[in-house]
Amino acid sequence: xxxxxxxxxxxxxxxxxxxxxxxxxxxxxxxxxxxxxxxxxxxxxxxxxxxxxxxxxxxxxxxxxxxxxxxxxxxxxxxxxxxxxxxxxxxxxxxxxxxxxxxxxxxxxxxxxxxxxxxxxxxxxxxxxxxxxxxxxxxxxxxxxxxxxxxxxxxxxxxxxxxxxxxxxxxxxxxxxxxxxxxxxxxxxxxxxxxxxxxxxxxxxxxxxxxxxxxxxxxxxxxxxxxxxxxxxxxxxxxxx
Numbered sequence: 001x002x003x004x005x006x007x008x009x010x011x012x013x014x015x016x017x018x019x020x021x022x023x024x025x026x027x028x029x030x031x032x033x034x035x036x037x038x039x040x041x042x043x044x045x046x047x048x049x050x051x052x053x054x055x056x057x058x059x060x061x062x063x064x065x066x067x068x069x070x071x072x073x074x075x076x077x078x079x080x081x082x083x084x085x086x087x088x089x090x091x092x093x094x095x096x097x098x099x100x101x102x103x104x105x106x107x108x109x110x111x112x113x114x115x116x117x118x119x120x121x122x123x124x125x126x127x128x129x130x131x132x133x134x135x136x137x138x139x140x141x142x143x144x145x146x147x148x149x150x151x152x153x154x155x156x157x158x159x160x161x162x163x164x165x166x167x168x169x170x171x172x173x174x175x176x177x178x179x180x181x182x183x184x185x186x187x188x189x190x191x192x193x194x195x196x197x198x199x200x201x202x203x204x205x206x207x208x209x210x211x212x213x214x215x216x217x218x219x220x221x222x223x224x225x226x227x228x229x230x231x232x233x234x235x236x237x238x239x240x241x
Contacts (some may be wrong), residue, residue, distance in 0.1 A: 020072040024050040050223035079235040081152030084159035112142035141188035151194040154201040165205035175220040
C-alpha cells in the first residue's frame, strides 16, 4: 500500500483559492472594438471569459467560513458584475444579496483578510486583487471590492436592457448598503471613487424626472448619501494639502 500524502490546511486553501480565481479570467471585447472614451457597445460586444456557472459558484463559495476563499469569491463576483451577460443574474438571483450582506457586516475580521496579511494568506489572491482594482489590498478599505462590484454593475449599459440605476434605486437594501459603504470607507479614495460611479447611475435615473423615482430617491436617502460622499471627498482633498 502506498504512503498516504498528508495535505495541510494551507495547501487545501491555496488549491481552492486558485480554483475560484481560475473561474473568471477577465472581460473580453469582440475583435475590432476599441476601448476609446465614449465607445458605444451593442449586446454581445462585451463578455466575460469565464467558466459556465461561474457566478453561481462564486456566490456559493462566498459563503465559505475561510476568509481567503470568501474574498477570492467576492473578487470574482465583482469581475462578473461588469459583464452585461450576467446583469440579469445579479438582479434576479442572489449575487446582489451577497454584496449587500457583506457590505453590512460589522465584524471585518470575520469575512475579510486582515489588511497586512493578504500576501501571506494567498500571494495569488493578493496579486489578482491588485491587477483587478489597480491598487494593493493594503492601501484600501477591505470593503473596497464591494464598491468595485456596485460600480461594475453600471458599466456597459448599452449592452443590456437592465437599467442599473433604476434597479439600485428600487432596491432599498442596495441603497442602505451603498450608504453604509460611503460612510464606512470614508477615508478610502478608491472606494469613494467607485461608489461615486454607482451613485452617478442612480442620479441619472432620478434626473429623468419620473415622479415615483424622485420619491424613491427621497425615501431611500439619496440626498444624504450624496452629501456624505461630497463631504468625504472634501475631507480627503484637504488631507492632501
